[in-house]
Amino acid sequence: MxxxxxxxxxxxxxxxxxxxxxxxxxxxxxxxxxxxxxxxxxxxxxxxxxxxxxxxxxxxxxxxxxxxxxxxxxxxxxxxxxxxxxxxxxxxxxxxxxxxxxxxxxxxxxxxxxxxxxxxxxxxxxxxxxxxxxxxIPVIATIEGMDPSHVTAARGVLNGTANFVLSRMAAEGLGYEHVLAEAQDLGVAEADPTFDVDGTDAALKCAILANVLHGGGYSLDDVDVQGIRDVPSSALELAAEDGRTVRLIGEVTADGDVRVGPRLVTEHDTLAVTGTQNIVQLETTNAGRLNISGRGAGxxxxxxxxxxxxxxxxxx
Amino acid sequence: MSESPPEGDADERQAHTVRLELVDEPGELLNALRPIAENGGNLLSVFHERGSLTPRGRIPVEVDLECTPRQFETVVEALREAGVNVIQAGTERYGEEVTVLLAGALVGTDLSDTLSRIEECTSASVVDFSLTDEQGADGVSSARLRLAATEGSVNAALDCVRDVADEKELHVVEPLVEGEA
The missing domain is CATH 3.40.50.720 (NAD(P)-binding Rossmann-like Domain)
Incomplete structure (x- = not known):
């Protein structure tokens, strides 16, 4: 072609x-x-x-x-x-x-x-x-392969920069600004990281997923978005004491609600990927839960x- | 045991409560907790009512743990094998439990008022609470709350936490409630 x-x-x-x-x-x-x-x-x-x-x-x-x-x-x-x-x-x-x-x-x-x-x-x-x-990650092709009518909900970690920051903060007990600066040095975060850390990038991806799952009608305005700037390292420590951690999760529910925000998950949850890894979890009607993970950028x-x-x- | 997979996702970790009866002897509590940890259970809390006795003259202990439904079966079996008397095992007593994080000027915005308002506006009760020290001049601290809600009222409890937090300009990290198949 x-x-x-x-x-x-x-x-x-x-x-x-x-x-x-x-x-x-x-x-x-x-x-x-x-x-x-x-x-x-x-x-x-x-x-x-x-x-x-x-x-x-x-x-x-x-x-x-x-x-x-x-x-x-x-x-x-x-x-x-x-x-x-x-x-x-x-x-x-x-x-x-x-x-x-x-x-x-x-x-x-x-x-x-x-x-x-x-x-x-x-x-x-x-x-x-x-x-x-x-x-x-072949997210859309997987949904298409199952047929959107058989995929009831989708959620996942869709922004590598935010995930890198949260997982480093949790692992090293470091503050947001410190880890962000480190991410910028490594080229994981851009000079202006707003799009990633405020959840906009993940929200756009969720709007796209919602359009695929629910037949259109969604844009960024329809997504409830919360970023990760306001998650202090002390909150991550408390989560860790309880065997949990925080990830920026994007979600498209069966009811058609779309939201992005920092969420508590157990440390060993499938969605608790580390570094710049992305993961998408699909709920399907006959096949149960599917998880696909891999490199979300590059x-x-x-x-x-x-x-x-x-x-x-x-x-x- | 039936061969069919359990309801819901077998890999999903959820909170379970076991009520145990222990003989009042040294090492008995440790003896009861070991099978839980060894079989993948994550201990959330242990309520050891040393003052009260069961009708059989033993000490009631309530253990909250988190594990997958399959692990839970193994945990209960292992407890019984270890000679621990399991009075009640299941999630039905508390209904549902959720953990949330709050961050912000918790102390400056009247923490006890925050907690009592969360308890007031829903059927949820705060069963566990941890707070960090204030950090720096901005007075930011974090808290972890474990809420026990009656069956089906978790979303209402989370709505309430969100409303109270919004009003006090606190940030909420909500749990991911999965499994809406």
């Missing part, structure tokens, strides 16, 4: 680097300021080198990538809230041309799921978004979810 990759962050780059291994050609690659377009397949190395040197992946106009010859658009620009600009417009442009779309960007399916699905229904292109929830990890989605698309 011919891919147009929008976004040259860690995920976009990895998709471009790994596409060939999965049997696909990248015919367009764009970041916010430029693009490389070649119907016979772009030179990935040259594009990345161009980005290193000039700041953009190519000399072509960024918009040219949208009009290029491709079968599937990979939307890997940064997640934005509200109108999900410009990711949503990229998705719209591809679907209006009857092209498939694979998202790594959470914005369009977390904030405008119904709009995206309406566009997909109106044309011949399909939309997939495995990479938006749980990085490398360029190649998330790109593998993107490319698995590309592999699930019908040939055009």
């Amino acid at each position: 011919k891919l147009a990759v929008m976004g040259a962050g860690a995920v976009g780059r990895s998709v471009v680097e790994l596409a060939d291994e999965y049997g696909h050609d990248v015919t367009a690659f764009a970041d916010s300021t430029g693009a490389a377009v070649d119907a016979d397949g772009i030179d990935a190395e040259a594009a990345l080198e161009h980005k290193e040197r000039v700041g953009s992946v190519g000399e072509a106009d960024a918009a040219a990538a949208l009009g290029a010859d491709y079968d599937c658009l990979v939307e890997a620009t940064p997640t934005t809230l509200g109108d999900a600009h410009p990711g949503f417009e990229h998705v719209e442009a591809a679907l209006e041309r009857d092209r498939h779309v694979v998202l790594a960007n959470k914005g369009p399916v977390a904030e405008r799921y119904d709009d995206v699905m309406a566009l997909a229904d109106a044309g011949a292109g399909e939309v997939r978004f495995e990479a938006t929830v749980g990085g490398a 360029g190649p990890e998330t790109a593998s979810a993107v490319l698995a989605d590309v592999g699930r698309l019908p040939e055009r």
Whole structure:
């Protein structure tokens, strides 16, 4: 399949680097300021080198990538809230041309799921978004495989940064600020960790899960969100004395409630993963409880979810 | 014992209560607690009523522990094998128990009022309570509360904790109540 990759962050780059291994050609690659377009397949190395040197992946106009010859658009620009600009417009442009779309960007399916699905229904292109929830973990494919009607609830640890901070605080008895600084040094937390520690990132993933489980209608506004900043290390000590610990858990209930917040779980609970690990637990009608865990972030990890989605698309 | 899996998830740890009768002899309590710990039970509390005696002249001891339903069966069997008289084993007495954490200016916002209001507005009672020292100048401390609620009223109890905490600007870490299949 011919891919147009929008976004040259860690995920976009990895998709471009790994596409060939999965049997696909990248015919367009764009970041916010430029693009490389070649119907016979772009030179990935040259594009990345161009980005290193000039700041953009190519000399072509960024918009040219949208009009290029491709079968599937990979939307890997940064997640934005509200109108999900410009990711949503990229998705719209591809679907209006009857092209498939694979998202790594959470914005369009977390904030405008119904709009995206309406566009997909109106044309011949399909939309997939495995990479938006749980990085490398095949959450959406599992739900799809069971059929959403057989999955009654989902919960899990969906943000590696928050989980790293909480599990380090509990293990070392260190304060929030100290562990956060350490996480930033290690590159586990971004310079501005707000999105992760305030629960927004996990909430977006939960909105997406709720859309899949309950047939749409959810956005960030529908999620009850509480972050981890207000969890003092003394609270973690008290939890530990009692054989428990605290994790930032996202939850989509059978009733359709969606919430993210720090929750008490027993120390040996399946959900009490440590470090940057993610886990998703699904309640099903006939199969009991399913647990899937793995790496929730990272360029190649998330790109593998993107490319698995590309592999699930019908040939055009 | 039936071969079919127990109700609910066999791997889910929950609170159980066992009431035991002990002979008033040194080492008897330890003898009773060992089978619990050795079979995967996490001891939550031991209530040793040394002053009162059962009709058979023994000392009643109530032990709260946490384990999976399968482990609980093993624990009870092991207790009986160790010669401990188990009067009652099960979760029915307390109904349901939940643990919550509170963090913030607990002392500055009248802790005893917080606790009594939590007990007032629901059928829940605070069966265990731990508090940490205040930290730093901001007066932040943390507390762990174990609430016993009657069957089916856990959510109401948690709603109440949340309301009282909101009003006093305290942060609540709620337990994850799983198994809504």
